Amino acid sequence: xxxxxxxxxxxxxxxxxxxxxxxxxxxxxxxxxxxxxxxxxxxxxxxxxxxxxxxxxxxxxxxxxxxxxxxxxxxxxxxxxxxxxxxxxxxxxxxxxxxxxxxxxxxxxxxxxxxxxxxxxxxxxxxxxxxxxxxxxxxxxxxxxxxxxxxxxxxxxxxxxxxxxxxxxxxxxxxxxxxxxxxxxxxxxxxx
Amino acid sequence: xxxxxxxxxxxxxxxxxxxxxxxxxxxxxxxxxxxxxxxxxxxxxxxxxxxxxxxxxxxxxxxxxxxxxxxxxxxxxxxxxxxxxxxxxxxxxxxxxxxxxxxxxxxxxxxxxxxxxxxxxxxxxxxxxxxxxxxxxxxxxxxxxxxxxxxxxxxxxxxxxxxxxxxxxxxxxxxxxxxxxxxxxxxxxxxx
DNA sequence: GTAAAAACTTGTACCGGGTCCACCTTTGTG
DNA sequence: CACAAAGGTGGACCCGGTACAAGTTTTTAC
Numbered sequence: 001x002x003x004x005x006x007x008x009x010x011x012x013x014x015x016x017x018x019x020x021x022x023x024x025x026x027x028x029x030x031x032x033x034x035x036x037x038x039x040x041x042x043x044x045x046x047x048x049x050x051x052x053x054x055x056x057x058x059x060x061x062x063x064x065x066x067x068x069x070x071x072x073x074x075x076x077x078x079x080x081x082x083x084x085x086x087x088x089x090x091x092x093x094x095x096x097x098x099x100x101x102x103x104x105x106x107x108x109x110x111x112x113x114x115x116x117x118x119x120x121x122x123x124x125x126x127x128x129x130x131x132x133x134x135x136x137x138x139x140x141x142x143x144x145x146x147x148x149x150x151x152x153x154x155x156x157x158x159x160x161x162x163x164x165x166x167x168x169x170x171x172x173x174x175x176x177x178x179x180x181x182x183x184x185x186x187x188x189x190x191x192x
Numbered sequence: 193x194x195x196x197x198x199x200x201x202x203x204x205x206x207x208x209x210x211x212x213x214x215x216x217x218x219x220x221x222x223x224x225x226x227x228x229x230x231x232x233x234x235x236x237x238x239x240x241x242x243x244x245x246x247x248x249x250x251x252x253x254x255x256x257x258x259x260x261x262x263x264x265x266x267x268x269x270x271x272x273x274x275x276x277x278x279x280x281x282x283x284x285x286x287x288x289x290x291x292x293x294x295x296x297x298x299x300x301x302x303x304x305x306x307x308x309x310x311x312x313x314x315x316x317x318x319x320x321x322x323x324x325x326x327x328x329x330x331x332x333x334x335x336x337x338x339x340x341x342x343x344x345x346x347x348x349x350x351x352x353x354x355x356x357x358x359x360x361x362x363x364x365x366x367x368x369x370x371x372x373x374x375x376x377x378x379x380x381x382x383x384x
Numbered sequence: 385g386t387a388a389a390a391a392c393t394t395g396t397a398c399c400g401g402g403t404c405c406a407c408c409t410t411t412g413t414g
Numbered sequence: 415c416a417c418a419a420a421g422g423t424g425g426a427c428c429c430g431g432t433a434c435a436a437g438t439t440t441t442t443a444c
Contacts (some may be wrong), residue, residue: 004411017409032400043415043423054401083380102193119308144374149351151375154346158339175335182336184344186378188275196440222428235398236395237432317434393438395444403428410421 009063012050015040019057024103027110028041028058055117060124065096069125072096073132082136083184086152087177089129093156094176101172102165153181201255204242207232207384211249216295219302220250247309250296252316257288261317264288265324274328278344279319279369285348286368293364294357347371 018040022031028125033054037047051057061069072092077085097104108115126149134145210232225246228234229239243249253261265283269277287297300307318341324345326337351367 002412007411008421033402034400044401045424046422048402049421052402081380099298113312116308116311119311120305143350143354143370147347147371147374148379150346150350150353151343151379154342155339158335158342161338161342162335178335179339181380182339183375184378184380186376186377186380187340187343188273188373188378194441199440200392225431236430237395238393240431241392244431326444388441388443390441391439394436396435399430399432401428401430404426406418406423406425408421408423410419412419413417414415 011040011042011046013062015042015047015050016057016060016062020100020103023107028107028114029111055114055115055120056059057176058100058107058114059118061096068096070128071094073128082133082148083180085136086133086148087180087184089132090152090156090176090180091173093125094159094164094173098169101160101163101169105160105163105165108160151183152180203232203234203238205254207234207239207242208249208252208254212292212295215250215299220299220306221303245309247306247312250292250299250306251310253288260288262320265320274325274340275372277328278325278340279372279376281324282344282348282368282372283365285317286351286365290361290364292360293352293355297352297355297357300352343375344372347375352367 013035014059019031019036022035022039033047034044036057037044040047047057051060069092072089075088080088104118108118130145130149132149134140134142137145137148156176156179159172159179162179163172163175199350207228210259211223211228214227214231222247225239226236228249232239239249239252243252261284264281269280272280300310322337322341325340326332326334329337348368348371351364351371354371355364355367
């Protein structure tokens, strides 16, 4: 990795951590991009060359995490039934998000608008995951692919919504598992 | 209904229809709020007193439609099992959206950001629906309530995604029904 | 019918996110 | 060392959204 790349990564991380510090201290809306840029020692323009939006600085994945995510999808345990494999992937994703999840939950509670904008950036891994599902769906049934993707996403989101940051992270993993199990097993049944 | 209210409703509808005309002609991003306000014969400030955001002018419901929506939720067929009743409500909602759906789909294709912001405004009826589900969920199980809500929403969204505006509206209703049936019956089963 | 109160509209000024661009500095290459 | 490519910077600009004071219309009460 050349000097150039190293510097970029370092700058990325500086901006990210500076931003998270400011935001977790003062709240998302009370911190402007100018504040973040100034505190990180770069210009506003440069900030936007690293992050496509202000929200992205909260939700984007570190390049290292992106690599983990790709590894997760490349895991060759293709013999598992779709929904079980999907649960594994979701749990892996949960672990990726572990570190920032408490902060993100606090932000969600502050400003519900952030909830939806987080969907935008989560859609960053959307295409990958959709393609992953598609490969495991018979007949290239695109309706079913989309339905599986959206439903799994909904289950995951539900787990995030339901999790209390004061609870243990293990509990969050259980929630993810439960939500996916319920959603996968069918919600039309009166009890489960 | 007094003069004041009548005028307000009329203004609302003028702005809405003017906006939809402009936007469907030029695209969402190519029309500014100023354009809409000017073409509707009101000021920018007034526009924002009718619609909380630019997106809202596309997604908000006419007061009459809001009434229909409330009627839908008040429908006393409470004896149906939850998921069937939910399907009915979804189909009713689909009919409410019928008129603007083709336009909305075209806009979604233009700018995927709109997709997520539509979730924001759809969350306008979210609380109502969530409460409706909650009343039908035993033990006030809030995790399950949220899961049902999010999953139903995901199924509905999937139907919108999958529908081709060139297809008949009936076909859309079928998609809604299918998606809810599949999601409700359990996606973990290899085939359905 | 008229006067005061309440509701609505408007212009203006402002904030902050996001883009564009021309200019400069740094890094990689032969 | 020279040159090209990549990256950083400031400034101008657009647009969505808010706040507010001042003016206009509708309602209400007498």
